[in-house]
Amino acid sequence: MTHNGRIGMAIAMRCGVLRTLMAFALVAVASAAMQGLRAQEKRGSDPQHQLPLTWDRWLDHDEISERLRLMERTWPDLLTLQSAGKSYGGRDMWVMTINNPRTGDEADKAAMYIEANVHGNEIQGAEVVLYSIWYLMENYGRIDEITRLVDQRVFYLVPNVNPDGRDYFLDEAGSGARTGHVPVDSDGDGVADEDGPDDLNGNGIIEQIRKYVPGEGTHRISHDDPRIMERVFPGEKGDWVLLGSEGLDNDGDGRVNEDPIGGYDPNRNYASDWQPDYIQGGSMDYPFELPEARALNDFMMARPNIAGMQSYHNSGGMILRGPGADWQGTYPASDIRVYDELGENGERILPYYNYLIIWRGLYTVHGGSIDWTNDGLGIVSFSNELWNGGQYFNSPLLQEQQRDPDSPISGQRSRFFFDDFLEFGDQYLEWAPFDHPIYGAVEMGGWKKLSGRVNPRFMSMELFHRNMAFTLYHADQMPLMTIGDATVERVGGNLFRVRVDITNERLIPTITERGRQNTVVRPDLLTVDGNVEIVAAGWVRDKFRPGPTDMIDQEELDRILVRSGHPGRTTRTIEYLVRGSGSMTVRYSAVKGGTVSTTVALR
């Protein structure tokens, strides 16, 4: 507590200094926007929205598409909407690009790739993505830090990686919506997807089935709440058996619901540590077999400037990083330092969220998307698990009360309490009799699909904003190269010593150590143009003290390869010994950190 408070104060104090510095930097970039800002400030601090949108319902694919088009029409200078391809069901894989062309081409700026809803039922991430686009646009020119971020960076935003699954979850019965819709023969009869659950009573919900079997069952009704079904202790008998999800034997093979739609895990189909199905269930037959994963990977591979990645999932309240399996060993120490700083600040931005390594904190995942982007594309990647059950009763006092077994908000009762008093019973369907064609007289009922993993609608705004804020912080820490003025010193004749400071202003290096090891990121290039012959080049160890330089042992000193990239928040000084005249341009180019140059006259 004390510790966090101190850090927070330190941040606040330094931020003041930062703002002052930032003001100078931003004048040129955002002068047009500033005028709009002044006009708004007259009306006080509360902004007038350019595009008033509401954020209290879950949108299906058509509604998401419409909202994306609307935003693109509203902010055409900064937004570009494109489809990266089609899902199996023929729905567009929308990508919204945020880029200010006046501050440079897309490819010359570090880009943040943000995706959501890889699993069809994990829906709220799509709204986080939509909200992020909207928030950045509404506040561009109004909040300095947002203006700067939009001007410095590129964002690729994919609200809906699994549009088939999302629509199935929202618009149809929605049971088992995690999968995508590529057909899979789950029961080995040579036919795919022929026996899924059925909405027998036509209420739009796939319910659970229970049957009353006095003295022969596995479950009983809880004394705490008649809606709670408890498993009986070993050796005891209950009065109820649970018979699974609402459905029939559609294909008449004597089995119920044994081959539902799809039947795989869309987030196990990526190409790092991919494992066959018997090791990693649901991985399909080869990486990027799924049209959705393939389309988006093609998109990413064509944009090597992507330096940061976030994949929103649900639930549990986690900020996850790889590796997904311990077999992969640990990340290189320098990469871990970067992840730790981002993740630990993320925990402060996102109460109830823990920064975790996937295999240690969650479970083993082979072939997940962020393992691929980290290992195969050299991108610093997180996956947030949106929504933590602790947020239902989010005060220390209530959470203490939840540990008291007699409290009405302890154990399973807490969920009913919340539904009764906060959602007015909207998320629970009471058990009701039903005459089932196979099981006979049964009862059907239970929790509805939106409860549990999806946050209550009224709590959306905070979830959207805090997750966006973490991801924008992550985006802000992508590498950002700057170059200082060159100093020239005549050594004798037409021989000059030229020194240039090269700086990465942010936390993330231009090339992660894992990216270098796997040779998946083009090295940074330090090049020289001009009428000069480079006699020698080297890194200055300490420019304030005399001492040696680390000579660069490469054949082409006008095109130095920097395979290890430029570390975060670090200035290096390059020293050239050149013979020549006229001007000399030194350029540093990092695919994930931008290209910067300085020109100096030799005299």
Place this chain on the structure above:
Amino acid sequence: MRSAGTCGPRAAVGVIALTLTSVAVLPAQTAAYLDFNGLTRELRSLAGGSNLARLRSLGTSHEGRDVWLVEIGNTAGAPIETRPGLLVVGNLEGDHLVGSALALETIRYLVTTDDEGVQQVLAEQVVYVVPRLNPDGAEAMFNAVRYDRTRNGRAFDDDNDGRVDEDPPEDLNGDGIITVMRVPDPSGSYMVHPDDARLMKKADPAERESGAYTLHWEGRDSDGDGYINEDGAGGVDLNRNFQHAYPYWKRDAGPHMVSEPESRALMDFVIGHRNIGAILTFGHSDNLVTAPDSRGELADASVLDLSAFADASNADIFDQGVFRTAQQGGGFGGFFFGGGGGGLPRLRGAQPGRDNDPDSGRRPATTVNRADLKYFEAVSEAYREITGIEKVGINREPEGAFFQYGYYQFGVPSFSTQGWGLPQAPAEETEEEAEQEEQPPAQAQAERPQGPPRSGQGPPRGGQQPGRGEDAQGVDAAILEAMDAAGIDAFVEWNPYAHPDLGDVEIGGFGPYVVTNPPAQQLPELGRKHGEFVARLATMLPRVTIADTEVTNHGGGVFTVRVEIENTGFFPTSLQHGVVSQSVQPTMVQIQVSPDAVLTGDAKTSMVQKLDGSGSRHEFSWVIQARQGSSVEIRVRSQKGGTATTTLTLR
């Protein structure tokens, strides 16, 4: 580097095939290696001239050539897609043209032979042949300058310097082939082999040897980066691009598994044809001449020293440009700065009380399941008997190879052969092999250097150590001896050459294609033998039939229906590994009555995990309620063993 025979998009292929015909109508068999147009012409002619074969394209290569598939089977029988299938794939490595030649001859044999056994195979089974998976790589054999090119047509920045294919090998001495340069250098690591002046060895200081040469592939440092021939044409070796033991992040393996249009086309075909019950590939690795041993491991891999040494000359390229500067910390900008650290220790990547077991979770199999060995042994025996091949040349480590996918992930008997053999080696070489086998297998596997691609004109991805391939010393001499014995002129003598940058050097070494491909005149006979072997392999596929049925009338509309199914093939309906890996579905038997008409006994839909071959049977019985005199259908579906149906009358 685009090859001479480059084709346009697929639509243009037919036109080219018709207009560029330069060879007259070919004899019954082809004693020549064929370029893409020549192969296409042959395939069209074979498929067009037979109602047993159908030609189609699985997709196109990077350079727009078709990946051809020929489906062979008599369509008069059961629907093709339900029959037990055998898949044959050749020329995955670009330089292995013998593979496509044998695949072509196999097609020819199957559609022209009057052997009754083969005709029965084609009536009940189906054989799919992809003769040349890597048409772009193969085309390089017909270039003006030739070198072993295993890789496909993907443009790839081998040395990751931001420039693509900028430093290919050059034919300096104008002999039309790329060989090796040996450069006198007192600090070099290599010396002339004391036993054979044609060969080089790595000097061993412990034996008081000292190196006198450095070795490079023939050419110049075209881009002036200090490395010679580190980035030539081509990108991915397709037989390293598949999912088992995939060599991550290595040169030639591609950006990821199944990254290439050619490998993806093959995978999509395979997973769309789950009736495929066995796979045969022609490639650089072998598990047919030498079957997996009792531990389920394949024979040791080997590489040519001379190629490994030349490759190693660029091995340190990824160490260049690695600069270590400690991160300076402190703040420059952003929302947070100087915000590092300060997190509670418990938050560093672990959840209290929820630390998962690091060893949890299964690992994929890496050796052939003991229960499956006998099938590999039997097929190996048949292969050696039919082809007479007893010894192979260079045997490549099959990391990412398609046939390994076929067994380890597709779950079927899956084989690879180089397709030709060498005369038996002299005794001393055998001793060496025996010594190698004495090493503990796991250790040997772990320590064995990753075989550099024989064809490579550049460094492996991921920065290999120089000097790798040391263990393999001695391979060159054995190969050369066997080649000499077989009367194959495999070696280009060293000849002096005045190199513009390096001064006086010598150029020589193994000729391209010679070590991996037999002389073309051997192709017709090898082809016929492999056709016979493929036919034999097809007869081994599982074949599920309904062997026996019985109806017992209990009166009152109650009957017992008993059915025995039998696998008349040699292979089981699923290998044990097919069961373990859940990649082969159980065989399903279903009685076509309403589920509630089954009173007792087996479930309406019943499964048997696997049914061994050679006449093994399995019995099912149902007690059902039905109308006297009505009929009931029994359906059997085996994913790899075909389908069967019978109708019984209840009386």
